[in-house]
Amino acid sequence: MAIPFVLTPDKKEPAAARLRAMLADGKVRIVPELYDCLSAKAAEMNGFEVIMVSSGDLACGMTGIPDLQLLSIDDFVRVTEQITRMTQMPLIIDADDGFGLGRALNAQYGCMRIMQAGAAGVLVTDTSELGRKGQLSIADACLRFKAARAGLDANGMNGFLIARCDSDLVHEFDETVERCRAYIDAGADMLCILWMHKIPSRAVKLEMMLKLRDALNALGERYTDFPMWYPDLCGKAHDPEEISMQDLRDSRCYKLTGVHFSAHAAMLAMLDVGRHVLREETNDYVDYHFDDTGYKTFTTMSMFGLTDGSWVEAENAYVREPQDSIAQRNADYFVRKDDVHDPDAQ
Numbered sequence: 225m226a227i228p229f230v231l232t233p234d235k236k237e238p239a240a241a242r243l244r245a246m247l248a249d250g251k252v253r254i255v256p257e258l259y260d261c262l263s264a265k266a267a268e269m270n271g272f273e274v275i276m277v278s279s280g281d282l283a284c285g286m287t288g289i290p291d292l293q294l295l296s297i298d299d300f301v302r303v304t305e306q307i308t309r310m311t312q313m314p315l316i317i318d319a320d321d322g323f324g325l326g327r328a329l330n331a332q333y334g335c336m337r338i339m340q341a342g343a344a345g346v347l348v349t350d351t352s353e354l355g356r357k358g359q360l361s362i363a364d365a366c367l368r369f370k371a372a373r374a375g376l377d378a379n380g381m382n383g384f385l386i387a388r389c390d391s392d393l394v395h396e397f398d399e400t401v402e403r404c405r406a407y408i409d410a411g412a413d414m415l416c417i418l419w420m421h422k423i424p425s426r427a428v429k430l431e432m433m434l435k436l437r438d439a440l441n442a443l444g445e446r447y448t449d450f451p452m453w454y455p456d457l458c459g460k461a462h463d464p465e466e467i468s469m470q471d472l473r474d475s476r477c478y479k480l481t482g483v484h485f486s487a488h489a490a491m492l493a494m495l496d497v498g499r500h501v502l503r504e505e506t507n508d509y510v511d512y513h514f515d516d517t518g519y520k521t522f523t524t525m526s527m528f529g530l531t532d533g534s535w536v537e538a539e540n541a542y543v544r545e546p547q548d549s550i551a552q553r554n555a556d557y558f559v560r561k562d563d564v565h566d567p568d569a570q
Contacts (some may be wrong), residue, residue, distance in 0.1 A: 236460060239344035240384045243314035244413075246273060247479050249450060252472045254457060255316070255482050259285045262487035264307045264315075267477045269565060272313065273352065274480065276347070277303055281487035282396040293355055296321045297334045301341045308342030316386065317348040321368070326360075328371035335375030335383065345384025347453070347543075348372045350403070359390050360393040362403055366410040375409030384454055387412035392419060393432050393503025401439045414452040416478070454481040504517060518567025522560045530555040531563055 256279035283291035322331025350365035376383030500509035
């Protein structure tokens, strides 16, 4: 059996090509916005097909402080390499203003390195440089997007570019259309109108979604049903004014929608379990509290190629005695007969 490492980007179909092939089928996909290999593994096991590194969640996870745009391009490259080595899911990186300072050359260089690290593409914003409030002018925003495009295309990589537009669609509709057209011409593969989900009324959201689509369609074939990213899919059950997945399907242009749950869920679970561990002075709580979810595991270790034996078999091929294999010894201890990693398959 071959070692179960994910193939390096230059030895498999490029991630950007796989992402584009997915989008061609017309489906709308939910994209978990996450921050490390653990959250990526959970998304993979859940059955998600595309993932994004959230700059905010990554910042909190790496620095322990809010996202104040202090991460460097090296931080993004490192997490990109880590995640793309362990999963085939196309990975998009939230690059904010282009990896620091809002300078176009930063965007080009950063996008090139992110693609070399195995990403499918990036999301870049039109926000002002140096973290200032507001947007760049259309001309300056296009320079940033053109620079990002150049970085994504370096060495024939043809990365996927999502251009985020922070305009107020309701009150600045004509300008938003102008920006969208300019960003498409600058090389965007997809558009994200950031504050779409902030519109309080579902009816107005739907109206603006269709109005923008129709305005772009009227510009010509190049802009017809141009792919869109809907930001931050929210909970419709408790707020009937939220957009549903069916609404996005009916729009014809929305193809991806981000959702933040990974860091939030992890933090809530750690807080809850940690409180009980400290109070009860035992680790029993984690062993029974999550039974109603259907998942059951002694530790997370078993979820990473020990239960299915892939790493056990791989390492055993290179040792004389099975017990000389770290994977074998770990599996013998960590993998339990009552482990359940897929409740829906039971």
